[in-house]
Amino acid sequence: xxxxxxxxxxxxxxxxxxxxxxxxxxxxxxxxxxxxxxxxxxxxxxxxxxxxxxxxxxxxxxxxxxxxxxxxxxxxxxxxxxxxxxxxxxxxxxxxxxxxxxxxxxxxxxxxxxxxxxxxxxxxxxxxxxxxxxxxxxxxxxxxxxxxxxxxxxxxxxxxxxxxxxxxxxxxxxxxxxxxxxxxxxxxxxxxxxxxxxxxxxxxxxxxxxxxxxxxxxxxxxxxxxxxxxxxxxxxxxxxxxxxxxxxxxxxxxxxxxxxxxxxxxxxxxxxxxxxxxxxxxxxxxxxxxxxxxxxxxxxxxxxxxxxxxxxxxxxxxxxxxxxxxxxxxxxxxxxxxxxxxxxxxxxxxxxxxxxxxxxxxxxxxxxxxxxxxxxxxxxxxxxxxxxxxxxxxxxxxxxxxxxxxxxxxxxxxxxxxxxxxxxxxxxxxxxxxxxxxxxxxxxxxxxxxxxxxxxxxxxxxxxxxxxxxxxxxxxxxxxxxxxxxxxxxxxxxxxxxxxxxxxxxxxxxxxxxxxxxxxxxxxxxxxxxxxxxxxxxxxxxxxxxxxxxxxxxxxxxxxxxxxxxxxxxxxxxxxxxxxxxxxxxxxxxxxxxxxxxxxxxxxxxxxxxxxxxxxxxxxxxxxxxxxxxxxxxxxxxxxxxxxxxxxxxxxxxxxxxxxxxx
Amino acid sequence: xxxxxxxxxxxxxxxxxxxxxxxxxxxxxxxxxxxxxxxxxxxxxxxxxxxxxxxxxxxxxxxxxxxxxxxxxxxxxxxxxxxxxxxxxxxxxxxxxxxxxxxxxxxxxxxxxxxxxxxxxxxxxxxxxxxxxxxxxxxxxxxxxxxxxxxxxxxxxxxxxxxxxxxxxxxxxxxxxxxxxxxxxxxxxxxxxxxxxxxxxxxxxxxxxxxxxxxxxxxxxxxxxxxxxxxxxxxxxxxxxxxxxxxxxxxxxxxxxxxxxxxxxxxxxxxxxxxxxxxxxxxxxxxxxxxxxxxxxxxxxxx
Numbered sequence: 001x002x003x004x005x006x007x008x009x010x011x012x013x014x015x016x017x018x019x020x021x022x023x024x025x026x027x028x029x030x031x032x033x034x035x036x037x038x039x040x041x042x043x044x045x046x047x048x049x050x051x052x053x054x055x056x057x058x059x060x061x062x063x064x065x066x067x068x069x070x071x072x073x074x075x076x077x078x079x080x081x082x083x084x085x086x087x088x089x090x091x092x093x094x095x096x097x098x099x100x101x102x103x104x105x106x107x108x109x110x111x112x113x114x115x116x117x118x119x120x121x122x123x124x125x126x127x128x129x130x131x132x133x134x135x136x137x138x139x140x141x142x143x144x145x146x147x148x149x150x151x152x153x154x155x156x157x158x159x160x161x162x163x164x165x166x167x168x169x170x171x172x173x174x175x176x177x178x179x180x181x182x183x184x185x186x187x188x189x190x191x192x193x194x195x196x197x198x199x200x201x202x203x204x205x206x207x208x209x210x211x212x213x214x215x216x217x218x219x220x221x222x223x224x225x226x227x228x229x230x231x232x233x234x235x236x237x238x239x240x241x242x243x244x245x246x247x248x249x250x251x252x253x254x255x256x257x258x259x260x261x262x263x264x265x266x267x268x269x270x271x272x273x274x275x276x277x278x279x280x281x282x283x284x285x286x287x288x289x290x291x292x293x294x295x296x297x298x299x300x301x302x303x304x305x306x307x308x309x310x311x312x313x314x315x316x317x318x319x320x321x322x323x324x325x326x327x328x329x330x331x332x333x334x335x336x337x338x339x340x341x342x343x344x345x346x347x348x349x350x351x352x353x354x355x356x357x358x359x360x361x362x363x364x365x366x367x368x369x370x371x372x373x374x375x376x377x378x379x380x381x382x383x384x385x386x387x388x389x390x391x392x393x394x395x396x397x398x399x400x401x402x403x404x405x406x407x408x409x410x411x412x413x414x415x416x417x418x419x420x421x422x423x424x425x426x427x428x429x430x431x432x433x434x435x436x437x438x439x440x441x442x443x444x445x446x447x448x449x450x451x452x453x454x455x456x457x458x459x460x461x462x463x464x465x466x467x468x469x470x471x472x473x474x475x476x477x478x479x480x481x482x483x484x485x486x487x488x489x490x491x492x493x494x495x496x497x498x499x500x501x502x503x504x505x506x507x508x509x510x511x512x513x514x515x516x517x518x519x520x521x522x523x524x525x526x527x528x529x530x531x532x533x534x535x536x537x538x539x540x541x542x543x544x545x546x547x548x549x550x551x552x553x554x555x556x557x558x559x560x561x562x563x564x565x566x567x568x569x570x571x572x573x574x575x576x577x578x579x580x581x582x583x584x585x586x587x588x589x590x591x592x593x594x595x596x597x598x599x600x601x602x603x604x605x606x607x608x609x610x611x612x613x614x615x616x617x618x619x620x621x622x623x624x625x626x627x628x629x630x631x632x633x634x635x636x637x638x639x640x641x642x643x644x645x646x647x648x649x650x651x652x653x654x655x656x657x658x659x660x661x662x663x
Numbered sequence: 664x665x666x667x668x669x670x671x672x673x674x675x676x677x678x679x680x681x682x683x684x685x686x687x688x689x690x691x692x693x694x695x696x697x698x699x700x701x702x703x704x705x706x707x708x709x710x711x712x713x714x715x716x717x718x719x720x721x722x723x724x725x726x727x728x729x730x731x732x733x734x735x736x737x738x739x740x741x742x743x744x745x746x747x748x749x750x751x752x753x754x755x756x757x758x759x760x761x762x763x764x765x766x767x768x769x770x771x772x773x774x775x776x777x778x779x780x781x782x783x784x785x786x787x788x789x790x791x792x793x794x795x796x797x798x799x800x801x802x803x804x805x806x807x808x809x810x811x812x813x814x815x816x817x818x819x820x821x822x823x824x825x826x827x828x829x830x831x832x833x834x835x836x837x838x839x840x841x842x843x844x845x846x847x848x849x850x851x852x853x854x855x856x857x858x859x860x861x862x863x864x865x866x867x868x869x870x871x872x873x874x875x876x877x878x879x880x881x882x883x884x885x886x887x888x889x890x891x892x893x894x895x896x897x898x899x900x901x902x903x904x905x906x907x908x909x910x911x912x913x914x915x916x917x918x919x920x921x922x923x924x925x926x927x928x929x930x931x932x933x934x935x936x937x938x939x940x941x942x943x944x945x946x947x948x949x950x951x952x953x954x955x956x957x958x959x960x961x962x963x964x965x966x
Contacts, residue, residue: 434800442789449774538727549711569782
């Protein structure tokens with residue numbers, strides 16, 4: 001535990017030291033200190049993840065807080081490892097990403113780096129704090145620091161709006177958590193997590209209800225549908241390394257919370273399992289459909305976070321069903337797929353946000369319809385983005401496939417359970433999972449194809465060096481390497497998942513895993529064969545071409561060469577055939593000016609999509625609340641004397657009440 | 664191993680040859696010899712290549728990746744009496760994802776040319792695959808549920824011994840798989856492989872800019888894909904327990920029969936309007952769900 005705390009100390013020190021450095025070297029200072037911190041933390045967390053003894057330290061406080069245990073158990077270590085890794089890479093990335101802002105008026109790098117270190121420290125503490133009050137405190141700090149980090153470009157009104165939207169969403173979430181923790185504490189008379197298991201065990205229906213309260217509270221942070229609307233606003237508004245950290249790891253603290261509650265939850269009812277599964281499937285499908293409708297690169301990635309949280313949630317839902325049906329295979333594979341996807345999503349979503357940030361930095365453009373052909377100008381970024389795209393689509397050879405495969409295996413065990421209802425739900429979930437995969441493929445061929453392939457759709461003013469700086473490429477390279485590594489060596493996951501899984505799946509019996517280990521090593525063999533075969537076929541093809549003539553020529557274009565690069569297929573038209581079928585979900589509106597007369601001068605077509613939850617739930621709800629509060633606007637006159645009068649009235653009221661109550 | 668190589672390397676060209684021959688006969692022509700596709704593809708490998716200057720490396724690796732995925736997918740499927748070379752528990756998941764990987768690269772290669780015709784084809788292919796994938800998984804998932812097996816080999820053997828409902832389930836499964844072949848192979852009524860209008864194409868328009876060996880790889884891959892899916896039908900259709908040579912013969916016969924049916928279909932049907940294609944694919948999904956209901960209500964799962 002000492003190393004872990006020392007690591008956090010290093011990170012905080014880095015934040016403090018960077019305050020006193022010139023703008024140009026603030027980032028490097030923080031990278032140096034977070035590097036040391038990351039080493040310390042990994043040195044502590046990895047052995048625990050792989051089975052070393054759980055480490056703990058207890059800070060003693062007087063009641064009502066009580067003792068605060070900091071416990072680094074395998075589940076916490078699982079989250080701490082990925083949080084520290086992605087955050088560290090995010091700080092490296094920020095050196096290059098924030099360079100254009102250095103010394104500019106209106107952007108404060110000092111506060112940004114200082115807050116960044118605080119944000120990292122708070123995220124790292126969330127999984128280890130096991131006292132409800134301290135947990136809520138750290139949780140709030142994490143939300144607050146990330147809110148302040150989003151506001152880096154606070155001059156822009158949409159950034160401020162997105163930040164406030166995020167803060168409000170987080171406050172609603174924390175309200176649920178507070179209700180949950182207080183209800184438990186009323187029964188257990190302690191804020192300590194260790195006492196929770198007793199309370200959950202005592203009353204079955206109550207514990208199911210309270211779990212749902214926690215699920216909503218943590219689900220708002222994680223971004224489950226319908227609580228996802230803050231994500232597509234906050235991620236584009238934040239600087240890209242912050243988006244990567246928020247989407248890659250911060251929303252996973254919501255998943256951590258749900259998992260931690262599950263460890264206390266002895267006997268989940270079927271309704272809870274099916275409910276979680278249903279919400280997860282809805283998140284997966286709706287998230288990716290909105291991503292397809294979205295042509296802002298970072299918003300698209302934000303909606304994909306909703307999709308991937310859905311996939312994680314499917315794993316968790318199946319795990320819960322496994323617990324209820326007492327089907328250990330279903331539980332183990334469901335939880336294994338879900339938590340492995342936590343890592344995987346952190347790796348490839350970090351990579352994709354870094355890539356999107358590099359594109360934004362060079363082109364100052366997030367609208368895909370105006371981009372294109374960047375693969376030639378930014379070959380490394382394009383290559384890493386391609387790896388991220390392959391991984392997020394869950395395609396073989398990359399890590400996303402392995403976790404989706406585990407969830408499929410869990411589903412297969414689901415319908416071999418001889419429970420008709422579970423079987424039907426499993427087969428349907430399988431269809432849903434396949435739909436999510438196919439939709440993600442549509443979405444990322446759109447994103448990668450439109451942004452990086454073809455020709456630029458408008459002249460891009462790219463600076464002297466068109467590729468991102470090494471400090472931006474290095475983190476992408478490292479994440480890409482991990483994506484590929486976990487994808488071709490799936491056997492590794494056993495040692496990683498074994499210990500964090502034990503408290504979730506309640507089963508120390510891992511003999512069932514041995515069977516899967518065989519399957520996975522077979523899978524690894526097939527995947528290597530795939531890579532080998534591709535190389536061989538490509539080699540043969542190149543040999544055939546050796547003697548022949550290879551000509552470079554412009555695209556044939558069926559004999560009608562396009563007069564402008566704007567005539568390439570656009571993201572909107574690429575997505576249109578699908579979206580026209582899902583129109584009722586994406587709330588499509590279009591404005592068009594039709595070409596008229598013999599020689600039409602003007603024609604245009606615009607289409608917009610809106611999130612149905614945003615337009616039918618949250619906007620009306622917000623308007624209703626504002627309308628209600630507007631009733632009281634009259635008492636806000638701005639007149640100081642009037643406010644003093646209110647104070648006086650209040651005091652007189654209190655006086656009368658006291659006299660009335662106390663005889 | 665040899666049988667697999669024969670079925671994956673030799674049969675695809677014959678398969679296409681048979682389809683073309685049947686179509687010619689229906690049109691009152693004699694048509695090219697059945698082995699013509701060998702010559703067509705062979706010739707492409709001796710030709711040079713024209714590469715669009717807009718494209719990147721993706722355009723050049725995509726055909727190789729695509730072919731590799733389909734060869735591997737083929738090795739996951741048992742051929743008649745010979746068990747799958749690479750089969751394992753859950754192999755049908757990998758099968759679908761391999762096809763998706765090939766598709767991913769084909770779509771990107773199409774986008775790589777910056778040609779809006781190719782973009783259109785890619786968009787259609789991606790959209791239709793959104794309907795194909797769940798259909799495939801619901802169908803295979805249901806069969807896996809019924810047979811209590813999770814690999815192609817296991818599913819097909821166990822299905823034969825299931826119960827009185829087997830025949831109904833197998834028949835329905837055949838129809839659904841046949842629809843999937845038509846969609847994945849880009850044949851009528853989903854896509855017209857012989858059309859001359861780019862606006863109505865799906866698969867053909869995506870490969871407009873490929874030439875030489877790359878085009879050869881693409882053509883062999885799409886032929887092989889049809890045979891691989893045809894093998895699934897054959898495995899489902901042919902009862903187990905026959906002597907090996909007979910099963911092998913029956914597998915070949917089944918593929919021949921599928922090719923003839925596809926040829927006849929293409930001679931007698933018009934292409935569906937693009938907006939109706941998803942409905943056509945949903946038929947396969949519905950059949951999958953129907954099988955699932957039969958299985959659940961007939962006995963509540965495997966006994």
